[in-house]
Amino acid sequence: MAIFPPPQRVWWNEPVEKSEVFWVSIALIWALIMFFMMPYWHLTGEQNLSNEAYRTTPDAFGAKVEAMVDQYKVREEGDTGVPVVRPPAGSDVYMLARLWEWYPVLEFEKGETYRLHLSSMDWQHGFSLQPENINIQIHPNYDMVVTMTPTSTGEFGVVCNEFCGVGHHTMVGKIYVVDKK
Amino acid sequence: MTGFRTCPTTGFKIDLNADKLIKWNAVSAVIFLLIGGLFGILVALTRWPAVHILPPDLFYLALTAHGLDVLLVWIIFFEVALLYFASSVLLQCRIATPKMAWLAFILMWVGALMTNVAVLMGDSSVMFTSYVPMKAAPSFYLGIILFAVGALIACFIFFGTLVIAKQEKTYEGSIPLVTFGAMTAAIIAIFTIASGAIILIPTLLWSVGYVGSIDTVMYKVVWWAMGHSSQQINVSAHIACWYALAAILFGAKPLSEKVSRMAFFMYILFLQIASAHHLLVEPGLSSEYKIFNTSYALYLAVLGSMIHGLTVPGAVEAAQRAKGYNKGLFEWLRKAPWGNPSFSGFALSVVMFGFLGGISGVMMGTEQLNIIIHNTIYVPGHFHATVVTGTTLAFMAMSYWLVPVLWQKELVGAGMAKWQPYLFGIGMGLVATFQMGAGTLGVPRRHWDMNFADAMINYDFPAAANLMMAGNGIAAIIATVGGVIFLYNMVATILWGKPLQNAPKAEEEAVAAGPVAAHGSAGTMAVPGTFVLALIFLTAFILYYFVNWKYLASVWGLS
Known part of the structure; x- marks a missing residue:
């Protein structure tokens, strides 16, 4: 026994x-x-995260986001004042996470490939693209590069799925995917 | 001075110091199960969209307290009791340094209270994981450190007791398999606590301002060397409980000492390296590191678990067949004591740990598959299957035997106890299943409002996701009823139980099982029923694994 x-x-x-x-x-x-x-x-396989990441700072990353917004802003998201940005296919695209928003809203073309840079301005956040259910952890001071090829069109939600304080549940962003013109 | 009493039920010679220590640690464990469980039901009811009972700040507070009290405090207190039991009682040896053991006990209580107070004050709702740069009160980290130091002392006392038993020759040959399993847990615990110290001490210094900043990725790599390994302590400990219950209830002998011990040895070598399970979608780590780490080398720890998955029920089958339950493939199982909570809890624990917890864990621990799982409520679904239906249910099953025997009192509420494992186990199995289902639909974990009522930009989850979270709430209520029955059984037995007249029936069988112990050894006893069950498990495993690859292949291209 x-x-x-x-x-x-x-x-x-x-x-x-x-x-x-x-x-x-x-x-x-x-x-x-x-x-x-x-x-x-x-x-x-077609779904692998790259190992590409860089050290950055909130200031440096924020400046890159602003530069992209200034150059490629096409409209604003409803009455929220959040810019919608349509960067050229194949380019470096930036989205930042901060308490408690994803900034800016992006618009992609289906079938094109984008180098999406993600970083946080403050605490950790979770990039959760819905309903695709693609989930990536976002750290401050790290610029994570995800080479992304949307294969479906529509409106996609970006939910935060890393707990980031009492407003965590209000942190939602958006990505549009449209057909090629 | 050491004194011994002879247990009238088992005939074991029990050190009086060890006796008291096991009882107090087990009672402390149950108290924190009550506290943590109450926070848990509040969390589940808040996540039920139609009920939504707590406001956001209290929800995040309750979730932090729930994680700490059940995942850490309940389980570690119970494991300390198990370590003392598996060393001092099973080896019939005096416990090493009982005064230090009381110091450990006090440190654990002080630490647990300090952290709980820090959380209840409201400025430390940082979740169990306390990811930097989110900051808690210094007493939050200090409490966890004190608790861990206490647990570390308990591990050393376990090893000290093994040394004493060897020197004083209280047993012959090798230590029992259950003690070997407990030793596996203790080795992993020491690794776990060392990792915890490496990360939590700097974090404490950071929270009081002596350290400037802590790298967020480094924090997670080291923190999870504690966080993940601490769950492997549970796995080792509850598998030791499975072997113990098989022996106690059936007089079962392991099919092969060699194979079972090798499986535990694989845990010692490989089980504790998988901190990357939590880092698969993180920046700054290479795929080579992720693949090697997340797979426990070459899934060798999973191999260990699959071996236990065969040998534990196999030992029961062999013992039952030796008693004559030989008809067909499953008479041995049909004729098992399903009304005895020690057995039903044990059986449900084996099945649900394997089918729900094991398969989901390996699937989501796969580097690429983690992309479609990470931080969704699938993750808590998985670990409620492992830690609750696996570990907690096994510990409850163990308690239904251990508490009446240690206190020498009759179980109070035995009629209710028959139903307890089914209510708690199946309730929690459903909690895990609903959470995994909702996670597959993308519902985030640790989230107050999946309908985003206060958000500037909105997103609508499919209606099925709301339904599943309602199902989760209902299942949690069922499990809570089971949990309350357990607490009542234990507390009432200890306080008001009648002195035990006769040994429990199961125990008589075990002691009378001398001749049986000679059966079931290698080569003498085939276990076809268990083998069929194992093949069903493997088939489910393979199907579920590849279904998820197919699902991954349908999402956007990522490179």
Whole structure:
């Protein structure tokens, strides 16, 4: 019994039952398959996060966001005063997170690729693109680059899913995806 | 001075110091389960959109307190009781340095109270994880540190007791498998607490102004070396409980000492490295690091768990078959004591830990699959399956045996106790399932209002997400009823239980199981029923794993 010392002093020489050996073998094979799925998806899959990230500061990152907004603003989001920005396909695009908003609203073209830079001005935030359900952690002082190719059109919500204080549940942004003109 | 009493039920010689320490640590655990559980039901009712009981500030406060009190305080207090039980009682040995053990106990209480007070003051609603640069009151961090120092002392007392038992030759040969499992938990605990000290001491200094800033990614890498490993203490401890319950209830002998111990040894080597489970969508870390770390090397710790998943029910099957329950594949299971809360709790714990907690954990711990899971309410869904239906339910099952035996009192409310594991276990299983379902639809965790009523820009989750969060609330109420029955059973037994006249029936069987212990050893006993169950598990695992890859393949291109 497991609550007493093993009855045979030399328990490590006991033979192991066949079905037990068989189970350990198939479990090991399954473990290896799961392990190699990850590098395999890096080679063949379309959904991998880049390892591209840079050190930055809230001031430096904020300046880049403002420069982009000044250059490519097309309208404002309803009566919120938040600019909607339509950057050219293939370009570097910036979105910042701060208590408690995502700034600015972006407009992408379907099928085009964008280098989306994400960073926080204050605490950590969670970039959660809905209903795609793409989730990325946003840190202050880190500029994370995600190369993103929208494959569907419409209005997408950007929910914050890292707790960031008492206004956390009001932090929602938006990304529009439109067909190519 | 050490004195011993002989337990009339088990015949074990129990050190009186250890006896008192186990009782007080277990009682403390139950008190914090009550406090943490109350915060938990408030959280669940707030997240039910139609009920929405707490305002936002109190919701975030309650969520912080819930996480700390159940994930940390309840579980660690109970594990300290288990460590003393698995060393001093099972080896029938005096406990090492009982005075230090009381110091550990006091430190844990002071720490737990200090952190709870800091949270209740309202300026430390930083969640269990307290990610920098969000700042809590210094006493929040100090309390956790004091609690951890107490737990560390308890681990050293466990090892000290092992040394004494060896020197005083209180047992022959190797330590029992259950003690080996407890030792695995204690080794992981020391790693965990060391990691916690490395990150929480600088954070404490930062909160009082002696340290300028703390890097947010570095904080998470080290914090999760504590946060994730602390859950692996639970896994090791509750699997030790599974083996103990199989032995106590059925007189079951492990199928193979070698295989079961090897599986625990894989935990020691690999289980504690997976802090990257929480860092898979983080900037600044390479994919190579993420893949190696998140998979526990080559999923070797998962292999360990899959081995226990076969050998624990296998041991029960072998013991039952030796008693003559040999008809078909599953007579051994049908004829198991389903009305005994120790057994039903144990059985539900094994099944739900594997099917709900294990499969979801490995899936979402896959580097790329984490993109569609991270920080959604799927994550709490997963860990309510592991920590509540796995660990807490196993500890409850253990308590239904341990409390009457240690106190030598009859269980009060035995009729209700029959239903307790089903109410609590299935209620919590549904909580986990609804949360995972809502998370798949993108609902965020740690969030007061998924309908964003106060937000400038809005987003509407599918109606099904609201329904699932309502289901989560209802399931949490069912589980709470089960939790209250458990607390009543325990408290009433300790305070008003009649002195135990006869040993519990299950225990008689166990003690009378001498001849059975010789069966079920390697090569003598096939366990076809368990093997079929294991294959069903593997099939579910494989299907669920690849369904999620297919789901990932449908989202936007990312590179």
